Amino acid sequence: EAQVTQNPRYLITVTGKKLTVTCSQNMNHEYMSWYRQDPGLGLRQIYYSMNVEVTDKGDVPEGYKVSRKEKRNFPLILESPSPNQTSLYFCASSLRGGVQETQYFGPGTRLLVL
Amino acid sequence: AQSVAQPEDQVNVAEGNPLTVKCTYSVSGNPYLFWYVQYPNRGLQFLLKYITGDNLVKGSYGFEAEFNKSQTSFHLKKPSALVSDSALYFCAVSPPNTGFQKLVFGTGTRLLVSP
Numbered sequence: 001e002a003q004v005t006q007n008p009r010y011l012i013t014v015t016g017k018k019l020t021v022t023c024s025q026n027m028n029h030e031y032m033s034w035y036r037q038d039p040g041l042g043l044r045q046i047y048y049s050m051n052v053e054v055t056d057k058g059d060v061p062e063g064y065k066v067s068r069k070e071k072r073n074f075p076l077i078l079e080s081p082s083p084n085q086t087s088l089y090f091c092a093s094s095l096r097g098g099v100q101e102t103q104y105f106g107p108g109t110r111l112l113v114l
Numbered sequence: 115a116q117s118v119a120q121p122e123d124q125v126n127v128a129e130g131n132p133l134t135v136k137c138t139y140s141v142s143g144n145p146y147l148f149w150y151v152q153y154p155n156r157g158l159q160f161l162l163k164y165i166t167g168d169n170l171v172k173g174s175y176g177f178e179a180e181f182n183k184s185q186t187s188f189h190l191k192k193p194s195a196l197v198s199d200s201a202l203y204f205c206a207v208s209p210p211n212t213g214f215q216k217l218v219f220g221t222g223t224r225l226l227v228s229p
Contacts, residue, residue, distance in 0.1 A: 031214055042204060043158075043219040050215065059218070090158060094214040103214045105158040 002027050006091050006106035013081055014114050021076045021109050023091030029104075031094045032074040033058070034066065036087040037108075043090070049074055081113045116141035116207045120220035127195045128228050135190040135223045137205030146213060147188040148206040149179055152222075158204075164188060175199070195227045 004025045013019055025032065033048040035058075045058030049068040063085055065077040074093075078085060088110050094103040117140045127133045139145055149161040162173025169181045179190045190203060205220040 033214070033217070035219075040221060042221040043206075043217075045217060048215060058216070092158075092214070096213045096215070101213070103160045105160075107157045 002104060004091055004093050004104050004106040006089075006109050008109060009107060010110050012112045012114065015082055016080050019078050019081060019111075021078075021089060021091075021111070023074045023076065023093075023106055024072050025074075025091075025093040025104065026072065027093060027104065028071065029093040029095055030071070031096060032068070033092045034064070034074070034076045035090045035092065036060065037090065038087050046076070046089075081111075083113045085111065086113045087111060116145070116209055116218050118205050118207050118218055118220040120203075120205055120223045122223050123221075124224045124226060126226050126228065129197050130194050133190075133192050133195040133199070133225065133227070135203050135205075135225060137188045137190065137220060138186050139188060139205070139207045140186065141207050141209060143210040145210065146208045147179070147181060148208070148217065149173065149177070149188075149190050150204045150206065150219075151175075152202040152204070154201065161190070161203075195225075197227050197229055200225055200227045 007022045030051045034046040035043040037043045044060045046064050047066040049055040055066050090108050091106040095101045119138045147164040150158050152158050162171050164171045164181045172178045177192050202222050202224050204222050206217045208217050
């Protein structure tokens with residue numbers, strides 16, 4: 001079954017304690033992205049990756065890091081989380097985006113930073 | 115820079131009636147346009163996209179969207195709404211030739227279909 005998995009699904013942490021949200025896809029997709037969803041703001045792209053070792057900033061990259069060492073995995077790292085990073089996070093993967101292609105999302109990670 | 119506007123926070127429609135969820139965009143060149151749906155307590159699902167060609171795009175669950183270049187709009191439509199269509203809908207745009215790479219989303223429109 002084609003899927004994007006994220007872990008953990010829910011996380012409560014404290015300011016400054018480093019955390020990693022994992023994302024993995026089993027479809028051999030080149031493109032992966034991280035988004036955050038906040039009420040009234042919709043989804044905003046944090047980082048994206050076009051392939052292994054190729055990443056670039058989205059619209060709201062401050063306070064986040066990513067890495068793409070393997071094609072299937074695209075972890076999101078918060079080195080020093082702050083309360084304004086409390087949000088719902090989604091990972092997504094796809095091929096490039098041609099006419100017949102689809103983008104797949106993970107189930108989301110709800111993060112609360114105290 | 116590209117942007118998307120969804121002018122309605124909520125759309126209410128009775129089951130069986132046609133529905134329209136509005137989206138307007140701003141981007142240089144020929145855009146890629148997308149619709150996504152988020153059902154309650156579930157993740158996001160891709161519905162459809164417009165890249166080129168026919169202005170009427172058909173997607174999942176009976177939804178379609180009409181691209182109108184002169185009005186810079188990409189409204190989502192369905193001929194007959196179902197209660198199960200109640201969800202949060204997002205329009206998105208990406209610059210030409212970038213596909214899913216650099217999406218900019220609207221703020222979302224909540225669709226409520228009453229029985």
